Structures are given as C-alpha cells and as structure tokens.
Amino acid sequence: MRYLSDILEGVAFTELQGSADVEISAIVFDSRQVVPGSLFVALKGTLVDGHDYIEQAVKDGAIAVICEELPAHVTGEVDFLMVNNSAKALGTLAANFYENPSSNLKLVGVTGTNGKTTIATLLYKLFRDLGYKCGLLSTVENQVNGRVIPSTHTTPDPVALNKLLADMVEEGCDYCFMEVSSHAIAQYRIEGLKFSGGIFSNLTHDHLDYHKTFDSYLKAKKTFFDNLPKSAFALTNADDKNGNVMLQNTAAHKKSYGLKSMADYRARIIENQFGGLLLNIDNEEVWFKLVGTFNAYNLLAVYAAALLLEQDRSKVLISLSKLTGAEGRFEYIVAPNKVIGIVDYAHTPDAVQNVLSTIHDIRKGKEKVITVIGCGGDRDKTKRPVMAKVASEWSDKVILTSDNPRTEDPPQIIKDMEAGIDPAFKRHCVSIADRREAIKTACMFAQPGDIILLAGKGHEKYQDINGVKNHFDDMEELLEQFKLMS
Numbered sequence: 001m002r003y004l005s006d007i008l009e010g011v012a013f014t015e016l017q018g019s020a021d022v023e024i025s026a027i028v029f030d031s032r033q034v035v036p037g038s039l040f041v042a043l044k045g046t047l048v049d050g051h052d053y054i055e056q057a058v059k060d061g062a063i064a065v066i067c068e069e070l071p072a073h074v075t076g077e078v079d080f081l082m083v084n085n086s087a088k089a090l091g092t093l094a095a096n097f098y099e100n101p102s103s104n105l106k107l108v109g110v111t112g113t114n115g116k117t118t119i120a121t122l123l124y125k126l127f128r129d130l131g132y133k134c135g136l137l138s139t140v141e142n143q144v145n146g147r148v149i150p151s152t153h154t155t156p157d158p159v160a161l162n163k164l165l166a167d168m169v170e171e172g173c174d175y176c177f178m179e180v181s182s183h184a185i186a187q188y189r190i191e192g193l194k195f196s197g198g199i200f201s202n203l204t205h206d207h208l209d210y211h212k213t214f215d216s217y218l219k220a221k222k223t224f225f226d227n228l229p230k231s232a233f234a235l236t237n238a239d240d241k242n243g244n245v246m247l248q249n250t251a252a253h254k255k256s257y258g259l260k261s262m263a264d265y266r267a268r269i270i271e272n273q274f275g276g277l278l279l280n281i282d283n284e285e286v287w288f289k290l291v292g293t294f295n296a297y298n299l300l301a302v303y304a305a306a307l308l309l310e311q312d313r314s315k316v317l318i319s320l321s322k323l324t325g326a327e328g329r330f331e332y333i334v335a336p337n338k339v340i341g342i343v344d345y346a347h348t349p350d351a352v353q354n355v356l357s358t359i360h361d362i363r364k365g366k367e368k369v370i371t372v373i374g375c376g377g378d379r380d381k382t383k384r385p386v387m388a389k390v391a392s393e394w395s396d397k398v399i400l401t402s403d404n405p406r407t408e409d410p411p412q413i414i415k416d417m418e419a420g421i422d423p424a425f426k427r428h429c430v431s432i433a434d435r436r437e438a439i440k441t442a443c444m445f446a447q448p449g450d451i452i453l454l455a456g457k458g459h460e461k462y463q464d465i466n467g468v469k470n471h472f473d474d475m476e477e478l479l480e481q482f483k484l485m486s
C-alpha cells in the first residue's frame with residue numbers, strides 16, 4: 001500500500017482537491033478494472049474519453065482521481081488531482097508506485113519499424129548466456145529470467161510495464177531488454193522510466209493509420225532518443241536514412257553501426273545462405289545461425305550494444321554465434337519432397353521486400369518462390385497495396401489471403417491489396433480468403449526445391465476475426481501439409 005502523496009514526485013499537477021493523504025491500493029486507467037482504494041486515471045482515448053467514466057470509477061471504489069478536466073458532479077469523498085496530460089502523469093505515477101524499478105536495472109529500449117523483437121530477444125538470450133539475470137519485454141512474450149509471462153502488446157501499458165520491471169528487480173535481474181513501439185512513445189507508456197541505452201533499427205512505412213504522416217511517425221520514434229539521459233548510450237543504424245536524425249537532439253552518448261556507411265561498429269557479409277550468415281564483424285570472421293542481410297543488421301546492433309554495456313568482445317561473439325532468433329522470424333522447415341517452408345512475421349512493405357530478397361539471394365538455382373500473404377484489418381490501410389505489389393514482384397506465385405481481419409471484411413482487405421498489383425504481375429496472383437486453404441494451395445503448387453513463404457503472422461497463434469481470437473498457427477499448418485508430401 002502506498003499513499004497518494006508518496007507517488008506524486010515528478011507529476012506536474014495544476015490543482016489538488018483533497019489532502020493526497022490517502023492509501024492507494026492500485027493504479028487503474030480503465031473504470032472496469034477499479035477495485036476499492038484505486039487511484040483512477042482518466043485518459044482521453046481514440047474511441048472514448050476516460051473522463052466520462054470518473055463517476056462510475058468512484059461508485060466502484062476509486063478514492064482518488066487524476067484528470068485533465070473536473071467532472072460536472074461527483075458524489076463521494078474523493079481526492080482530485082488536475083494535470084495537463086493524464087497519460088504522461090500515469091507513466092510517472094506507475095513508476096513511483098512500483099518504486100522506480102527501472103533505476104535498479106540496466107534497461108535498454110529498442111525502437112524502429114522492423115527488428116525490435118529480434119534485437120531485444122537476441123540481447124536477452126546473449127546476456128543470459130553470459131551469466132546475467134535478465135528480463136525481456138517483447139511482442140512475442142515477456143520473460144522474467146526464464147519465467148514466461150504472455151504479452152498483450154509490443155510495449156505494455158505503464159502499470160503492467162512497471163509491475164513487470166518490479167518483478168525483475170525482485171528476482172535480482174541485472175538487465176532488461178524491451179521493445180519500445182511508436183504507440184508506446186506517443187501514449188507516454190515509457191514516461192518515468194530510466195534507460196541505460198536506446199537502439200534504433202530502421203524506419204519505413206507502418207502505422208500511418210495512427211500517426212497519420214511519416215513525419216509524425218518519425219517524430220514519435222525520435223522523442224525516445226530526445227528523452228534519454230546523458231548517462232545512456234544512443235545507438236543508431238548509420239545506413240538508415242533517418243538514423244542520424246534520431247540522435248540529433250539526444251543528450252545520450254551517440255554511437256552508430258552499419259554495413260555500408262562509416263560507423264563506430266561495422267560488419268561485412270561474406271556468406272549469406274540457408275545455413276546462416278558469415279560476417280566479418282569488426283575485423284573478425286564469425287558464422288551466425290540467423291539468415292539474411294536484415295539479420296546482419298540485427299546481429300551488429302546486438303554486438304554493438306553488448307560492447308557498450310562493457311561486455312567482453314570474444315565472449316560476446318562466441319555466444320552470439322550459437323544463438324537462434326525469435327520465434328516466427330524466418331523459421332523454416334523442409335518437407336520430405338524437399339519443398340522449403342518459411343514462416344516469417346514480415347508485415348510491412350520493407351520487411352516483405354527484405355525477406356523476399358533474402359530468399360532470392362540464398363536460393364541455389366531457379367527454385368520457385370510462392371508467397372502467402374495478407375494484411376491486418378483495423379490497421380494502416382495504405383500499406384496494403386504496397387505489400388501486395390512487393391510480394392507480386394518478388395515471387396513466382398502469390399496467394400493473397402487473410403491476416404487478422406479484426407472487424408473488417410476479408411474480401412475487402414484483399415481488394416485493397418489487389419489494387420497495388422501491376423497488371424503484368426496479376427497473372428501469377430490468386431486470392432483465397434481462408435488462410436488455411438491458401439496455405440494448402442501453396443503446398444499443392446510447390447514442386448521439389450520450391451520455397452513457400454508464409455508472411456505476416458510469425459509467432460501468432462490466432463486469427464483475430466471480429467474480436468475473437470481463433471486458434472491458428474502458420475507453422476502448425478505447414479507441418480500438417482508437409483506430412484502429406486512425399
């Protein structure tokens with residue numbers, strides 16, 4: 001139990017009604033989660049305004065409220081704290097409530113359009129292998145030194161986030177590696193956290209439904225670096241067009257990595273094949289298990305961050321060379337008849353292009369590439385035609401299908417995708433809304449040696465249709481079909 005007055009440090013409030021001398025049992029920002037003794041934080045959302053639920057929250061037992069506007073009438077003895085930005089206040093309050101766990105860990109955040117999960121997961125695996133106790137916050141799962149806690153978001157809400165960090169401190173963790181999504185930055189989910197380092201992977205098209213323009217998407221990512229403390233490192237991708245922009249206004253220690261440009265940490269690809277990558281990394285040749293140019297960037301970012309965290313260079317390289325990537329990222333299996341199936345989480349135009357160009361680079365001859373791909377419903381519509389265009393131009397056959405239609409009509413999402421395909425490539429594209437049927441068809445088309453790419457769902461174990469998450473697993477489907485091939 002904490003007193004409201006104990007958790008106000010750093011909260012810029014404009015008015016306090018009450019004494020703040022009340023015991024808080026929990027911090028809640030959804031009235032439906034209120035328990036007696038809660039502090040209710042009213043947030044203005046994209047669908048509704050949390051301020052409209054203050055009265056309900058108080059009825060259900062909230063004893064203090066943080067808000068931007070006072071409600072017209074509320075009955076009951078409640079403390080009110082007025083702030084200019086409730087979401088920002090929530091971050092600080094949550095950190096204070098859990099006794100600022102990020103100050104008792106070395107916390108490293110990874111941001112960028114693609115590669116966050118891969119980089120954060122590799123860092124987590126690497127530092128555990130080097131003998132440290134660690135935590136991980138990622139799209140696939142959260143982990144407290146080996147204990148798995150399912151994740152609901154790429155970056156959890158501030159209360160869940162600080163609770164997880166507090167669990168890590170309790171377990172004696174030295175490090176936490178976390179993904180920092182652009183939504184999380186814009187919604188102040190990371191407010192009040194103390195970072196030891198920040199890593200930027202790349203910036204390409206995604207989430208324009210939420211950020212509206214590429215420029216405001218870029219600004220959201222940059223804010224993360226703008227707010228890093230002087231004691232932290234800020235590591236950027238020198239080969240990305242916006243890599244240097246990210247570090248323009250940071251107080252942190254600036255460092256860079258790159259395969260092409262001048263950078264503090266450099267690598268060169270010597271071999272890139274299904275078996276893995278041979279890199280010349282800071283003048284040493286090392287084989288890694290991960291595949292593809294994009295993973296050369298991820299590995300280099302991890303290597304650089306580990307050195308910035310003062311780890312021994314050769315121990316880092318030995319350990320990194322043994323590691324596999326994150327679940328559902330370029331995972332492949334081979335059928336008895338030698339058809340290769342790859343499950344990958346590519347869900348942006350750039351990721352689709354990267355994964356397909358990697359397949360082209362590493363295939364041995366003229367094996368055909370068959371891509372099964374869909375686009376998420378209730379998400380950025382403008383990436384749909386571009387993803388389909390890229391898939392059609394880089395594959396011998398494309399099956400357009402569904403990927404979490406959510407509340408949208410699957411055939412309509414597919415139509416949005418079809419609109420991006422050049423007439424010259426239409427011939428080798430078919431549309432099958434049922435993802436299971438689409439995968440089955442791809443397997444029927446495939447000849448020995450051909451490569452099937454199932455894009456977009458990666459580790460996901462569901463298909464979200466109208467708010468219901470029906471069990472669906474691309475790898476499971478592929479294994480099922482491959483059993484039938486001989």
Ligand SMILES: CC(=O)N[C@H]1[C@@H](OP(=O)(O)OP(=O)(O)OC[C@H]2O[C@@H](n3ccc(=O)[nH]c3=O)[C@H](O)[C@@H]2O)O[C@H](CO)[C@@H](O)[C@@H]1O[C@H](C)C(=O)N[C@@H](C)C(=O)N[C@H](CCC(=O)O)C(=O)O
Binds near residue numbers: 030032045046139210
């Ligand atoms: C677009 C978006 O980010 N939405 C998030 C946002 O919801 P919202 O603003 O729409 O909330 P709202 O429904 O309008 O409600 C406003 C407020 O009123 C409250 N409320 C609402 C109803 C009620 O009865 N009582 C009540 O108190 C709500 O709890 C909320 O505090 O705030 C909610 C609470 O924090 C989040 O759960 C929700 O995430 C939704 C589920 C989501 O899908 N987010 C995705 C897009 C997301 O965040 N993705 C990123 C990264 C993706 C990537 O990896 O590339 C992530 O970090 O996972």
Ligand SMILES: Nc1ncnc2c1ncn2[C@@H]1O[C@H](COP(=O)(O)OP(=O)(O)OP(=O)(O)O)[C@@H](O)[C@H]1O
Binds near residue numbers: 113119328345
């Ligand atoms: N460094 C990279 N550059 C470009 N594409 C990448 C990179 N790393 C991975 N990818 C591609 O992007 C997909 C998603 O990778 P990953 O899950 O690591 O990214 P993420 O940033 O965590 O995505 P999300 O925004 O969904 O959390 C991979 O399956 C792969 O196709």
Ligand SMILES: N[C@H](CCC[C@H](N)C(=O)O)C(=O)O
Binds near residue numbers: 347379404456
């Ligand atoms: N974290 C990303 C993942 C998208 C994955 C894809 N399977 C989809 O549902 O669109 C998002 O929420 O935009």
Ligand SMILES: [Mg+2]
Binds near residue numbers: 117118139179
């Ligand atoms: Mg991720």
